Amino acid sequence: MKFKEFNITFLGTSAASINPYSPTSTCLLEGGDTKIMIDVGIGALRQLHRIHIDSEEIDAVLITHWHFDHYAGLPALLKSRKSTSVLSIYGPKPSIPARIYLIGLLHSALIYFEAVTENFSKDCGDIHIETFPTVHDIISFGWVLTERIPGEQCGKRRIVISGDTRPTQSIINVAEGADLLVHEATYLDKHANRAYTHEHSTVTEAANLAIKARVGALALTHIAHQYSKLSALKEAEKIFPVVLVPSPLDTIYIEPLSDSAKRGNFGWGHVRMIGNRIIGKV
Numbered sequence: 001m002k003f004k005e006f007n008i009t010f011l012g013t014s015a016a017s018i019n020p021y022s023p024t025s026t027c028l029l030e031g032g033d034t035k036i037m038i039d040v041g042i043g044a045l046r047q048l049h050r051i052h053i054d055s056e057e058i059d060a061v062l063i064t065h066w067h068f069d070h071y072a073g074l075p076a077l078l079k080s081r082k083s084t085s086v087l088s089i090y091g092p093k094p095s096i097p098a099r100i101y102l103i104g105l106l107h108s109a110l111i112y113f114e115a116v117t118e119n120f121s122k123d124c125g126d127i128h129i130e131t132f133p134t135v136h137d138i139i140s141f142g143w144v145l146t147e148r149i150p151g152e153q154c155g156k157r158r159i160v161i162s163g164d165t166r167p168t169q170s171i172i173n174v175a176e177g178a179d180l181l182v183h184e185a186t187y188l189d190k191h192a193n194r195a196y197t198h199e200h201s202t203v204t205e206a207a208n209l210a211i212k213a214r215v216g217a218l219a220l221t222h223i224a225h226q227y228s229k230l231s232a233l234k235e236a237e238k239i240f241p242v243v244l245v246p247s248p249l250d251t252i253y254i255e256p257l258s259d260s261a262k263r264g265n266f267g268w269g270h271v272r273m274i275g276n277r278i279i280g281k282v
Contacts (some may be wrong), residue, residue: 004032004126006147006157007253008182010246011037011047013221015186016069023047023248024069025222027161027182031147032126037077038062038143038161044073045080051249055080060124063091064163065140066098078105088124089113092139116141123148132174134165137199144174157254160215164222166196167205175213179254180271183209184222185232203232207239217242217271219252244273 007030012023024041028048035058037044048055055077063071081087089106093115099106106113118141121130126148131141142165146158160175162183175181186200195202203220210218218240223232229245236243244252255270 004147005253006031006256007251008159008180008219009051009251010219010221010248011044011051012041013223013246013248015222015224016067024072025064025164026073028053029127029145029159031145031157034059034125034127036060036062036124036127036129036145038145039064039070039163040073040077041069042072045076047248048077056083056085058087060088060090060129062129062143063089064134064142064161065092065136065138066095067138067164068097068101070164071098071101075102075105078108078111081110084110086110086112090116090120090122090129092116092141095138130174132170133168134163134170135168135199136164136166140164142171142174144178157256159254162201162206164200166199167201167209171209172213175209175215177214179216180219180252181206181210181213181215181217182219182221185220185236186222186224188227188231188235203235204239207236207243210240216254217244217252219244219246219273221246242271244271246273247275250275 009028011026014024023043025039026041026044027038029036037058116131118133128146128148130144134140134142140163142162144160147156149156158178159180160178164184183206184201185203185206187195187202189202189204192202220232233245252273257270
């Protein structure tokens with residue numbers, strides 16, 4: 001069987017920020033012939049253009065929660081689409097500020113919006129999507145994205161994306177054995193009290209979740225601007241062995257392994273990250 005691509009590009013990785021060179025939370029999942037965006041942060045459309053992907057190519061958008069830094073780029077993305085194809089958007093029921101900001105965009109004839117709840121599940125092209133509950137200061141859901149392989153019962157590559165959250169048992173449950181856990185790590189452990197107060201997670205907490213869920217690799221994102229990537233990496237590696245701290249436009253590839261191959265992690269694929277996807281583009 002010829003396996004299709006299954007990768008995730010980090011279009012934006014920062015916590016809430018007004019820095020134009022540090023886009024906020026946005027990921028692009030490419031699985032087979034399907035492209036799905038998870039959150040649409042500030043500058044998301046510009047980042048898509050930098051990797052030579054047109055907004056017309058996006059099949060669906062998944063929103064983790066309606067905080068501004070996770071949906072501010074949605075109007076630009078929607079208005080840039082010129083085709084008559086309908087874009088599917090899934091997320092919690094929009095907050096009042098989100099509804100005001102989006103001013104009817106979600107009700108356009110070319111947009112299908114569905115408010116999701118806990119345990120929402122749906123096939124989206126070559127990807128199966130499902131929600132799980134998270135703990136934040138607003139209604140929020142994480143997303144599980146699993147490749148669809150007809151007739152296969154196991155070995156499907158899977159990515160779990162936490163969104164903004166405190167560490168929860170639900171993450172461990174859905175991430176068990178996943179190839180990649182993308183988890184927010186807004187604070188270092190020395191500021192654990194801030195993480196608790198603002199209902200975010202620390203690097204240490206994310207790493208402990210990865211250990212308990214036996215995932216193949218851990219990608220840390222949504223790191224506050226006062227911390228360096230290196231400090232987050234060092235803290236996490238004390239607990240979990242396979243840690244990645246992507247920068248904007250870095251891509252993590254999950255390559256399938258044969259059943260006879262020796263797995264170096266708990267997931268079903270070989271995880272590798274390639275920095276700055278625009279390198280080599282014409």
